[in-house]
Every structure is written in structure tokens, then in C-alpha cells.
Amino acid sequence: MNRPVRRALLRDPRLLARLGLWSVAETAPALVVGLAVAGAIDDGFAAGRPGTGLAWLAVLGTAWLVAAAGARQAVLAVAAIVEPFREDLLGHVVDSALTASAALGHRPDTAAVARMNLQVELARDALASVVTVVRSFVFTAVSVLLGLTALMPQVLVLVLPPFAAGLGLFLLSLPVLARRQREFLLADERTAESVTAVAGGLRDIAACAAEERVAAAVEDRVAGQAAAGRALARVTAVRTLSLAVGGLLPVLLILAGAPWLLAQGAGAGAVLGALAYVTQSLAPALGNLVQGLGVSAVRLHVSLRRITAPGPAGGHRPGAAEARSPAADGGIELRGVTFAYGPHAEPVIDRLDLTVPDGEHVAVAGPSGIGKSTLAALVAGVLRPDAGEVLVGGVPAHRVDPADRVLIPQEAYVFRGTLLENLTYLARGATREEVDGAVAALGLTALVERLGGCSAEISAGLLSPGERQLVALARAYLTSARLVVLDEATCHLDPVAESRVEEAFARRGGTLLVIAHRPASALRARRVLVMDGTRVRLGRHEELLASSPLYADLAGRWSPRHDSPQPAPPGHAA
Template sequence: MFRTAPGWGLLFQELATTRRSLVRLLAWSGVEALPPLVSGLFVSAAVDQGFLAGRPGVGLAWLGGFGVAMALRAYAARAGFPHLAGVVEPLRDSLVERVVRSALARPSADPAEVARLTEQVESARQLTATLLRTLRGVGVTLIAALVGLALLAPAVLPLVLLPLLAAGVLFVRLLRPMVARRRAVVLAEERLAAEAGRALRGLRDVQASGTGQEVALALAEAARESAAASRALGRASALRALVVALGGRLPVLAVLAAAPWLLAHDALTAGELLGVATYLLQQLDPAVRTLAGTVGGWLLNLAVVLDRLAAVTAPEPRRPSAAEPSDAPAGEVRLAGVRYAHGAGATPVLDGLDAVFRAGEHVAVVGVSGAGKSTLAGLLAGVAAPTAGAVVVGGGAHVALLPQEAYVFPGPVRENLAWLAPEATDRRLAEAVEHLGADELVARLGGLGGALRDPGELSAGERQLLALVRTYVSAAPVVVLDEATCHLDAAAEERVERAFAARPGTLVVIAHRISSALRAERVLLLDGGRGMLARHGDLQVLSPLYRELVGRWLGSTPRNPAPNSAPPNKPNNTTSNGPKPHGPTPPGTTGLAS
């Protein structure tokens, strides 16, 4: 059942690299099996050959032999720990490497998701170590007890094996639904955490659009799903008590019921009956309770964690580039059946999105928190690949993405501004600084020849202004501003957007103010994974959701901006790709993606 699951396949693949440690651990486990094997035999001999025969010294000698076996078991348990570490520590290191490689292969990976995966790797290590440590004790105890029972009293073996086999069948039958329900619990908890994280990250949108009630309802629904999944798991787990009753308690009752007949027909001696009781009460029953209870719970958790790690860290099938070139005009962007989900089994953020941004067009993207606006920005820039469908950029044009958190680095002001256009002249940089309203800031820093000693001395808005200038002078015919003006006031934001709108090329603005949508030529409304692309006035007629967003946006704005019915005049988009910037793109800043 489990061997075919990807999670268990991942575990066995990793454990295969530690065969030497596993073999040594198994060898010491054989030594640990000695006391369970001889316990009933030695008790029987001590009673029949010692105490009942009037030779207490012989009886004490047999019990002393059992004490020696227990001492050997304690030594074997201690000696096996280094080999246990030799199994689980490489497992942890290998799984961490898989998670890191997976995150590096997915630049858009959510840091919270990576943190959860790292925690799950540690859970996998601890669960594997605990299961190996417990199973080698419980497993050898169970096997040794049955072997000893067969050697001591074969007549009672059917009374023990039949209920034990029934318990084993029931346990295996229960594992599949319990694993499924445990997986549902984990996924529900992750969905709840993801919803809460999106709500916190999009708090600005929530407040601006007045959608707090909708967000609260979504969080409440995720919490109810998590609670329902936990209750379902609890009901399924309660059935494990039947396993304990069948495999641990029923054999004891069966032997007790048959004991008078067995003693009367000389099938058992008094010592052998005590030896059988030792096997059942001291070895078999505790082993069954541990397997069905503790180990069963750990096994469920490990199965779910392994499946999650296998699904998330599996190499993705090779897909076309997220921003494929085409014969369309440079700067035109086509979204064809775009589907994107953050992980295997996750609800798609975008599902079947179709849209066309014309070359040189100014488009605003709006939607409630969690609608997929930032996800779309990453797909447009090529830092994420769609799960299905394609994002096609005409002429193989570069796409410049400027995220909310702008990156500037210590060093000359000119190098900061010309990072994506090293060939830009001082005149070109100065014009960009003036157009975007960053002249006072640059002058305070000492002009283009000045130096930025500590970026932390700048406010978030000032860092955004420098990054915006850097993007403005780049050669990218497509620019995506993902809330890149959120730290600017409304007037500064308007000046920046109008400057970019007048710049040759296509502009996509992830809007966090209604004024951004009013300035755009067309607005893309994201809702339920799909999109509706139209002019602002048309959307107000076509979409109740958009009317509601606009009403709440305007209602939460102290002074409503005047709509700009006519988009700014823009020159024809005649620029080429231009030279690519030299050197790597700093993390968290504007980047050019083909």
C-alpha cells in the first residue's frame, strides 16, 4: 500500500544510501530481541524445574539468566544509537537539499511555504528516527515473543495467531483512510495559514477596497475546514482501539478460557502457563498497543509529511518558458489559458486566464486580496512558469518587473540608477529623475556623482523612487509595476504612472488605489482565477464586483481623484530589445526577464 506512494518511495530511495548503518542497526536489534525470546522460556523453566521441583536455586538461576539477557538488551540499545544517527541525519540533510533546490528552481516560491517545508523536513527526520527506534524494539519484541511462544507451547499458538492476524488486517485496512484524513488535516492547516498570510500581506488592499468582511469570511471558512478535518481524523483514529482489543486482549482471554482444559489434558504445565502469560502480558499486548497507538499515529504523520515533500520537491515537468517569444509586435502580451497553483493539490490562483495587452497599452490589474495579482506579475516577468497555458510576449521582448519592496545597494547613485542600462548617459538619467519627481532626492544624495552609503537611511518611498528611475531608463518594452508605488503619496504616484504611461512601451500596473485604474486605458479585473479586461466605464457596467470595489475604494478615499477619461498620448512603440544589463540582477529588485 505505502510502497507505491511517492512519499514512501522518496524515503526508501534516501534510506538506500545508508545501507551500512541500517544493517548494523538491524544487527543490534537482533541482540535486543533476546529478552523477549527467552522471557517465557526462562520463567517456565524457573517454575517447573526450580520452584515447583523444590530447587529454588535452579529457579533463581533461570531468572538470573533472564536478567543477563535484559542487560545485553540495554547495551544493544545504547550501541545502536550511533547507527540510528547514521541513518536519519543523512536523510535530513538530503531532504533539506531537495527543498532548497526546489525553492531555487521556483523563484516565486512563497518564503512561508519554504519555511513550512523546512519544518516538515525536521518532522520527517524526527518521525523516522522515532519510528526506527520504536519499531526495532516493538517489531523484534513481537516476532521474538511469537517464536518463543511456538517453542514453549505450540498448543496455544492458534489461540494467539488468529486474533492477532485479524487485528493486523484491521490495522492495515484502517491506515489508508486515516492517512487520507491526516493529509486532509495538513492541507487544511496549510490553506488556513496561506489565507491568513495573504490577508496580512494584502492588508493595504483590504483596507483600501473595504473587503475586510469578505476576507474574514474566507478565513472563517478555512478555519471550519481545518476543524472538520481534525474531527474526521479523530473519529477514524478511535477505531484503533479495536486493533488493541483484537490483537492484544483477545489472545489473553482466549488462553485464560482454555487454560483449565489445557492443564487438565497435560497440554500445558503450570510453568508453561506462566511462561505463556509472560509472553502475552509482558511482550505481545504492549507491542500491539504501541503499534496500534503510538506507532500508528507517527506512521500517519510521516506518511503525510513524506507525500507532501515528495509532491513539492519533485522536479517539475519541462514546460515552455513562462514568457515565450512570438511573431506579434514587440511589447504585446498574450495570456492563453493560464493556470497557476502554488503547489501540488493547491487550489489554483489563476485558472484559465485569457487576455491580450496591446503593444504600448497602459493596463491596470485589480481584484480582491488573494485574487492573484502579484502571481500574474511574476508570470508576466517570467520569474514563474504557469502550471498550464502560456504567457507570450511579442518579439521576445524583455519584461521589467518592479516589486513592492524596492532594492538599492550601497555605492554611487549613478550605478544604482543605471543598473539595468549601463550605457545610459547622464542626460538620460537626469531626464528620468526629473520626469519621476526624484530630483530633490537625488540632489540630497549628491547628484549622480554622489554616493549612497547606507540604503537603510532612505525611506521605503525613497527607495521606490530610485528603483522606479532605474526601471524607467531600462530598455524593456514591457514594464510591470507590482504595487511599486505603494509607499508614495497619491500625487507622487500619479506623476510616476503618467511618466511611465508616456514612456514608449507597455505598462502593467498592479493597482492598490482606484486612481491607478482610472488612469489606465483598460483594466483587468481578476476574480475566481479568471479575468475580465475592459475600459473602466465598461467594467462598471459589466461587473458588479468591479462596481463594488470602486464604490468601496472611493468611499475609503478622503478626496476622490478626478477620473481621467482620456489616456495620455504615447508615442508609438518603436524601441527594440536593446542591450541586456551587465551583471546579475540584485534580489528583490527590478529584473529583466526574456
């Protein structure tokens, strides 16, 4: 991570020399302020020679004019150093994205590149700040020490020891300060990411009745950020102490030692000049150094770590705990699964054992709110059981490779782009013949014609809810996933379109789990899973009519003509 910084600083030694020369000019007031104050008072106004006093003040004014010109040129010199640094980082980000995309056969992750571009800008600004404060501190400290030596060497006894102690205390605390600052920044970003994710997924959270669980997760992030903030505040107290020791204690020592300095032959102007050196130059320089290294250096470290980290576009590479495993097939197995929304809530699913072989077509039926969507989320790995395990193809559901299973919820999502990009988002290698086959099989032909072809630009606002569902269903159809879970994914389609979709997925092969929106979904399935509270019953339609009172009650209120439930008699569950 330090290599890009060293390369930026050593790329052109002439830039460093130029920066050094203009830094000398910029810190000219730090060299002459004490001498000018002492000369104006002791040799000028106090001695009855106002001309001499004005001359010394003119020297100080000239030094400020030189400093203004030097500051401008120093900024340009710093920019000349950090801009190539920025270009190098941008090149690294783009190269990494293209290399990863070529290796994986995917399109470049433009979102990751955009995020890394922001990190590049932060790194550039942080490096500029670090270079500015470090070189300013060094040149200011040297100028002050030279000025104090020229003014009265005895003053160094009062200034140098506490200044060195304060600087040493800060440097000793810097590693801990940097670590705490980095932890706080990361905690703040994690909290922001969690809140953003929650804001964008409110609909899904409500649909899964996961409000308490999500709120607890966000609360943990907020608590973590608060703890990181308190830890940072404790270390920041050490930073404040170092500023007091290095910047304020010399002032107190000069004031307390004024009689001794006067006895050594110093005039009142010399004492005021020493105070001017400390208060106007040395203490501000130390404060800027503490602030710059304590904040900007940490931001530089964090940004470079993200940019140069392995993975696409310097992005995150999953660790062992996040590794995904390919499923052997699309079979589903639940072993003693229990799940509740909250530690004190009644279980939605309680000690459920269930086996759905690979290639099975199962419909899930039951009253609204009974836990059908919860079961779908558990099978898809979106939720994890409180007890027991959920296996897909012999692999824990939450660790199944996303390519092996797909979940389509009630509210389907499309993104701004072409229709073809939306359809092939999960199947980048799909041929045009495969896309056309999916369009025909799922009934998207009329939509494609209305839009003007698969190359037409679309967005969520241009499509009806049913059209969005068809696009999402075709996207899932084109994948190679052996397990497809449709969680009322056809609720915005008419019965004919729903029948076409479910029959297409049944012909497609693999395991199909359908959360039934209409009773016909149960009639089309090979077997039906009836959920009645925490109890379940799995069987064929005819078997369940005889063995499940709930299923018989539901079926008895179906209207074959309209394919929808009739109004429930008084006292019956809908």
C-alpha cells in the first residue's frame, strides 16, 4: 500500500526540490516573526527610534508577501505530485476491472469502478493533505528553531524539551490513533450501507415480516459505530494532551521564566518575540501535523487498502466464511428447521422435516400469513433457520452458489438498460436463440413487439407490474439454476399467462417450488405442500383432499370457472 505513495513522491526529484524551495519562502514569517517583534520593540519603539521599529515591521510584512507567493507555488507543486498519483490509481482500478471481467467472461463491473473512483479521489485529497502538513511542519519547526537561536539561545531550554515531549507523545500514540480512526470510519460506512440497504428494501422487509430482525441488525451497526466513536475519543484525548504539552507548555515556561531571561540580558521585546515564535508558528504547525496525520493519513491508508485489495476493481473478495459452493442438484431437504421473527416470537416454522427430490414440482398452499414466503426465503438462503438446517443439493442453502438457485418474489425488479440486458443479466452467455425461446415460452412476444425489440431501453416506470414480472421470470428461466422458487411471482398475471409460465418452468427441468397465488398452481404441481400453522402436509391433490381438512376447505371454495377462491363463509379463514 505504501508503494504508490513512494512512487508518487520519488517520481520526479525536481518536483520535491521545487516544493522545498517554495516551502522555504512560505515559512519565511516563521523565521523572522520573533526577530521582527524583538527588534521593533527593543531596538525601535522602546529605544525611541520609531523608524527602526517600522523598518522591522516592514521586514515582517515583506516576509508575509513572500509567504503568500510561496504558498501559491507550493500548492501547485503539491498538485504536480498528487495528480500523477491519482492517474496511477485510476489506471490500476480500470485494469483490475477489465482483467477480472476478461477472466470471468463478464462485462466490467462499472458500479465497482465508480465506487473505486470515489476512493481514488479520497486518496488523492488525503495524500495532498499529508504532504502539505508534513512539509509545513518540518520547515516551520526548523525556521522557529533557527529564529529562537538567533534571538536568544537560552530560550531553547524552555521551548525545546516540552515541544519534543509533545511531539514524541503524539508519534507514540499515532499507531493507536490511526487504528481507532480507521475503525470509526469503517463503522460509519457500515452503518451508512445498512441504512441505505434498509431504505431500498423496505418492501421486501415488510413482505418477509423481518422488521424486528432488520432493526436489530441496524441497531448492532449503530452500536458498533458508537463504540468505535468512544474508543476514538479516548485516544483523541492523548492527541489533545500532546498539543497541550508541545504547544502550550512552552508558552507557560517562557512566561514563568521571563525574570530569568531578563537576568540573562534579554529585553522585553525578546520575550515577546519568543512568545510570537511559539504561539504564531510552532503551536499551529504542531496542531496541523496532529490533525493531518491523525485524519488524512488514516483516510489515505484506508482508501489505498481498498483500491489495491485483490478482487475486481480493487473490490472485496469473499473470504472463507462467505465462500459459495455448487449444489449437487436442486433437491431440497429441511432437517428439524425452526424459525421465528424475533427471540420471543412464536415460531413461524417449528421443527420442520421436508424432502423435495431434484426435479420435483411442488406448490405450497395455505392461508395468508401462515409462513409460505418464510419457507421460500429459507430455501433460497435469504433467511437462516434458528435451529436445524436447510440443504439444497446437499449444501447449506445460504452457501449455495447463486448460479444454482433463483428466487423470484412478488415484486419483480428491472433496471434501466436494454430489455436484452435485463433478460440475460443472470445468463451472460445466453445465445439469441435461447433468448427468443424464453420470450416465446413465457409469453413475452407481445411485450417485445410493443417495445420495438430486445434492444429497446426500458426502466421500471415503463412497464406494468405484470410486464416486470414476465421480464424477471424470463431472466430466471434463462439461468442454469437447478432450483427455482416462485414466491407468488405471477400474482400480477392473468390465469392464462400464469399457467403458461408455470408449465414452461416445469418443462425447463430442475426443481420448481411455487408459492401458490391461485388454486390452479396446486392443480398443476406434481405434489402440494399444505401449511397449517407449524404443521405441514405433503401429497398429491387427490390425497390431500381426503387427508387435509384445511386443503379440502380451500379446494371446496375454489371456483373452477374463475380459478379463484370464493368468499369465505362466516367464521372460516380466508
